[in-house]
Amino acid sequence: MSASGSDASPTQPALLKGRYLALGMLILVYTLNFLDRQIISILKDPIGKELQLSDTQLGLMGGLAFALLYTTLAIPIAWLADRKSRVWIMTWSLGIWSAFTAICGLTGNFLQLFFARMGVGVGEAGGVAPAYSLIADYFPPKQRARALAIYSFGIPVGSAAGILFGGLLAQYVDWRFAFISIGLFGVLVAPAFRILVKDPPRNMYDAQPADAKALGFIPACRLAFAKPSFWLMAFGAAFSSMVGYGLLYWMPTFLDRSMGLSLVDRSWYLAGILFIGGVAGMMIGGFLADRLGQKSKRAYPLIPAAAFAISAPLYVLGVLTTDPFIAFFVFLIPQALGLVWLGPIITAVQHLGPANSRTMISALFLLINNLIGIAVGTWFFGFASDKLKPVFGAESIKYAFIFGLSFYIVAAVLLFLASFRIKKDWVD
Numbered sequence: 001m002s003a004s005g006s007d008a009s010p011t012q013p014a015l016l017k018g019r020y021l022a023l024g025m026l027i028l029v030y031t032l033n034f035l036d037r038q039i040i041s042i043l044k045d046p047i048g049k050e051l052q053l054s055d056t057q058l059g060l061m062g063g064l065a066f067a068l069l070y071t072t073l074a075i076p077i078a079w080l081a082d083r084k085s086r087v088w089i090m091t092w093s094l095g096i097w098s099a100f101t102a103i104c105g106l107t108g109n110f111l112q113l114f115f116a117r118m119g120v121g122v123g124e125a126g127g128v129a130p131a132y133s134l135i136a137d138y139f140p141p142k143q144r145a146r147a148l149a150i151y152s153f154g155i156p157v158g159s160a161a162g163i164l165f166g167g168l169l170a171q172y173v174d175w176r177f178a179f180i181s182i183g184l185f186g187v188l189v190a191p192a193f194r195i196l197v198k199d200p201p202r203n204m205y206d207a208q209p210a211d212a213k214a215l216g217f218i219p220a221c222r223l224a225f226a227k228p229s230f231w232l233m234a235f236g237a238a239f240s241s242m243v244g245y246g247l248l249y250w251m252p253t254f255l256d257r258s259m260g261l262s263l264v265d266r267s268w269y270l271a272g273i274l275f276i277g278g279v280a281g282m283m284i285g286g287f288l289a290d291r292l293g294q295k296s297k298r299a300y301p302l303i304p305a306a307a308f309a310i311s312a313p314l315y316v317l318g319v320l321t322t323d324p325f326i327a328f329f330v331f332l333i334p335q336a337l338g339l340v341w342l343g344p345i346i347t348a349v350q351h352l353g354p355a356n357s358r359t360m361i362s363a364l365f366l367l368i369n370n371l372i373g374i375a376v377g378t379w380f381f382g383f384a385s386d387k388l389k390p391v392f393g394a395e396s397i398k399y400a401f402i403f404g405l406s407f408y409i410v411a412a413v414l415l416f417l418a419s420f421r422i423k424k425d426w427v428d
Contacts (some may be wrong), residue, residue, distance in 0.1 A: 002060045018391035019138040022197045023151060026131050029094055029193055030154025032186045036120060037066065039162035039182060042177045042267055047254060051110055052174075055397075059382025062249045065114045070121030077126040079217055082356065086130035088156035091194040093314045097123025098186025101249040105179030129366060133359040136350050137200040141428070142224065144295060144350065149286025149343030152196030155276020156339065159248060160271040202355065204355070223353045227425040228357075229418045230352050232360075233301055233345055234368040235413025236414035239407045239422075241373025242306055244338055246381040246404055249314070250397055251301040252387075257394040259324045269328065281307075284336065286343035293344065293380030297426050298419040300348040304341030305415035311337040312408040319401050338408075341415075351426050380404060 041049075044058045051309065053061070081089050139147040158239040164184075169178035222361035225231045254265040285303065292299035299386030311334035318330035349356050349365045392399050 006200075014288060016253050018198065019200070020136060023147060023287065025133065025193050026151055027157075028152050029090060029127065030151060031133065031158035032094065032189060035126055035162040035165075035182060036097055036186060037124065037162070038159045038248060038288070039101075039166040039178065040117070041103075042163045042252050042263075043178060043268070045114070045253060046170055046251075048176045051113070053301050055111055055382040056379070056386045057110060057382075059249070059379040061114055061117060062112070062233055063227040063245070064375045065117035066121040066124075067370055068092050069118050070125050070374070071137065071371040073122060073125035074129055074363045074366055074370075075217065075360075078129045078359045081133060082359045083125070085199050086134050086359075087194060087197050087199050089126045089130050090192050090197075090379030093123050093126030094193060094340075095123070095187055095190040097121075097127065098183045098190065100163055100183070101186065102180045102183025103177035105183070116329075129359050129363040130348060131348065132362045134197075135357070136358055137202055141351075142290065142294065145289035145343045145347040146286040148346050148350075149282045150354070152282050152286075152339070152342040152346075153227075153279055155342070156274050156282065159178075159278065160275035163252070163266040164267050165283045167263050171263050178182045178374055214426065217360065220353070220357050221364065224361050224364050227352055227421070229301070229421040229425040230349070230365070232414050232418035232421065233234065233348060234410045235372075236301070236305075236366050236418060237341060237365070238372035239414065240304070240338070240341060240411035241369050242377035242407045243315075243404060243411075244377070245373050246377035247401065249378040250381045250385070250401070254319070254401065255324075256398050257329070258311035259322075259399050261324065269324065273328065273335050277332040278296065278339050279302040280332075281336035281339035282342060285340035288340075289344035289347055294410060297423040300344040301415040301418040301422055302363070303344045305412045305419070307340040308408045308412040308415070310334075315408075316403050318425065319361025319398055345415075348422060348426075351428070353427055 040062050044062060047053070048058050056388065064376060077089060078091075097120045099114055100123060103119065104113060104116040107116050132148070135147050135151055136144060166175075166178045169175075171179065249272055252266050255261045255269060259266075261269060285307075288303050289300055292303065314330065314334040314337075318327050318334065319329055323329040325382075346362075353361050381397070381400045381404055384403060385397045388399050390395035
């Protein structure tokens with residue numbers, strides 16, 4: 001079958017039988033997505049030393065280099081995914097971003113690595129919005145928040161794996177081998193994903209006819225942008241992602257400079273926080289959204305709003321704690337709360353328009369979330385660290401964290417406001 005064609009739609013019994021295998025493969029691909037995306041956070045310190053890079057340059061390499069094409073290409077890819085095989089699109093995307101991850105290990109200067117990271121972003125542009133659409137067609141509305149939350153396990157698992165394997169490989173071989181080996185693994189997974197996952201019938205669980213024509217870019221924009229809850233949830237998620245991506249990217253540097261942990265120790269330390277806290281947060285968010293969201297649509301934005309409001313002071317407490325053992329357990333709670341938002345908010349975004357607009361609306365949401373969260377978040381903490389160095393020296397990243405955690409409060413306020421509009425904007 002050509003990459004441009006759609007898979008033959010399976011019957012409903014076959015779909016029900018294979019949807020958990022499909023969800024498992026989608027989780028694996030999302031895990032690789034975040035593994036390849038976040039591995040650079042643990043490798044940036046040895047990379048920075050070898051290539052003589054400032055914190056601002058490291059922030060640009062981890063944020064803008066990836067997000068520039070990742071966010072913009074997601075829109076045309078989402079348009080294509082609403083019309084063609086989502087599985088084929090994800091297969092090609094996985095192969096491309098994995099190949100560029102391997103190429104990162106072959107670079108010799110900042111500019112080469114910057115462009116290689118842009119290539120990773122090109123591939124990953126097709127890795128998320130089509131998956132949201134597939135899950136929405138595999139699972140009925142009352143199970144979607146949990147299914148999307150379980151799918152989002154790929155974020156903490158992939159991030160933890162990237163930190164752990166990247167750090168261990170960099171310590172015992174070198175940072176170049178870490179990029180190459182992990183990238184080549186993803187290239188091998190791509191054909192297996194194509195074989196095992198099928199495109200389900202579109203809109204099977206929704207009132208809209210399965211053959212309803214997918215919305216174009218301009219109509220989808222008009223639909224989403226006319227709804228205040230879309231803007232409030234998109235920018236609320238974006239401000240939270242500034243903190244989430246920024247802390248994740250710079251936490252290894254904090255553990256090095258402020259707590260004196262070795263590369264191997266901080267790899268195990270941060271991987272444990274990401275995995276335990278992240279998985280717990282996904283489960284809590286999905287469970288609460290499915291339970292409380294059935295009673296009131298306001299629950300979808302209110303759950304993460306409360307989580308962010310609690311997370312900010314707890315993160316400050318963890319950053320100010322000088323004992324690494326105590327700090328580990330303090331960080332677990334805000335790490336979990338910081339990821340509660342994914343199940344509720346992604347589910348709500350899926351219901352801001354008819355089923356034939358899901359992929360495009362998701363891509364618009366991701367455009368705002370990732371352009372601000374990834375591009376600005378990782379740069380901001382590095383820039384703030386450089387500006388604070390004359391005053392705080394090696395501790396500057398700690399105080400950049402404390403200053404940047406105020407964005408969680410902004411996110412909580414925006415999502416609280418979204419709760420007053422979500423019921424009116426909701427489409428069943």
